[in-house]
Amino acid sequence: MKKKLTIGKLAKQANVTIETIRYYQRQGLLDEPLKPDTGYRQYPAEAIARIRFIKRAQQLGFTLKEIAELLALDSGHCEDVRKLAEQKREQIDEQMQDLTVLRHALDSLVKGCLKNQSSRQCSLIDSLTNGPALTTENK
Secondary structure (H helix, E strand, O other): OOOEEOHHHHHHHHOOOHHHHHHHHHOOOOOOOOOOOOOOOOEEOHHHHHHHHHHHHHHOOOOHHHHHHHHHHOOOOHHHHHHHHHHHHHHHHHHHHHHHHHHHHHHHHHHHHHHOOOOOOOHHHHHHHHOOOOOOOOO
């Protein structure tokens, strides 16, 4: 007979909170076992691996919706999984470019603030209030 776990033991072994498990259940990422007439729900030991998969995929930047797609594909659809990973990589590359643009804009604002330290008005606040909108659309 395979080992069964209560939600508390599952959370501890998967290194998450009970609320995280409940959230994953509400999102359809983790099955919720039926509650017996007496006692506690019993989760299969395989649920630990599923939760760890979800957490690792989140660390790689996948959203819960994307993780649901990955879980639905399973290891038998390697080509489809690879395509999703490539799309995620492209999104991350775009985010990195956007962050670089934002970093340069902040650098300029900070330099302007340093130049005008003797002023009674903060040039950084003035720039944010009256300056042009910052955009990352035209990289």
